[in-house]
Amino acid sequence: MSATDIDRLFDELLSRRSLFKDRRVLSIDYVPDELPHREKEIARLATILATALRGGRPSNVFCYGHTGTGKTAVVKFVLKKLFEKARSRNLKFKAAYVNTRIYNTPYRALYKIAEELGIRGIPKTGLAVADVFEKVKREIDRFDCLTIIVLDEIDYLVKREGGNDLLYQLTRINNMLSRSQVSLIGVTNDLRFRDFLEARVLSSLCEETIVFHPYTAEQLYDILKQRAALAFVDGAVEDSALRLIAALAAREHGDARRAIDLLRVAGEIAEREGADCVREEHVWKAYEEVERDLVSAAVSGLPLQEKLVLLAIALLSRSKRQITTGLVKHAYEKVCAALGVAPVSHRRLTDILNNLETLGLISCALVSLGRYGRTKLIKLEVRPKDVISILARDPRFAELVSQIRF
DNA sequence: CTTCCACCGGAAGTACCGGTAA
């Protein structure tokens, strides 16, 4: 391509009218001024937290519901409004928001709490958890005000060792504070989460419970319409496209986050193609792309051995129908041999399989074959060719993928 | 009724890494 060609390309791209008015509206952490169809939940949480405006300590709250049902948005929204109200009444309180899927160990969660509260001098690693907890506790007491701690995706913390301990300490912290008070808000997608909570934590963490039900397709449509009006220029999205996104997301247990993601990607595709508006065809393309990106994000972050196990499963699912643990082990060892990598123990393999399951890449079902033992039936939950093509980007695997057959 | 397959998964421990405090 010559210099003048590039010049012309730039000119052409610049002269195109952008479909977007404000892209940020479609980002994951955007909190809108209105949350349609969540009025009841907002009122409920606001009622509980309003105690703070009267100088009391709100009960600990526990929110649960599927992904993308507005839990995080509602919590952030109500806290924002509470801050505004408090400021107008000259009241002080502090809040920390921690996503424990990212800050997924007791130390890291504590570190993030400290950071959110503006407590400095805590290193990312190297100290004992108990010491850090003491320091955070002391600093919170020095605030001399109510402190609200939001623990989002709290199930990721609880399922880790030491997670219950931290939670227990946090629920008991008020007994150790003299000037400040702490309220906790726990948020989770996992509906069976309570099973993992120890009894000593359960009762105090779940003083109040708010359940978030999935959005229906019509409700998702309303949400999309609201966001589209803010994010796109007038007439840049066809109504049928919004309906399609709503229908697709409703199928995924009413996941609004997924819907908004789909809208954003569909918009980007339409713009890339130079279309004058977002149509159903762009939504379908976006659907594919979002799916692939999800897989790609999950797969590329995996450690080597987990990649190899996943590769073995992907290669197996091209041909065999029923995949058992034994079969996976066999295939995995063949893959290892071909690469000159030492395979891990069987015990480790079961952990890897469980991990791949929690990531949603595979699903497992324990079955008993009587005389013929007891095993797990393993099913790849994503397209084998996606997994293989993503892993084949690694030059170490590229050759192998074309060679091995089962 | 008992056997026994082909696994599961808890417990405890090791090696290593990147970090802190004294």
Place this chain on the structure above:
DNA sequence: TTACCGGTACTTCCGGTGGAAG
């Protein structure tokens, strides 16, 4: 420097276990 911290990836050992076959 040394002792210690949390965290990940992995090991070895071992006590289960559902249900068809015998």
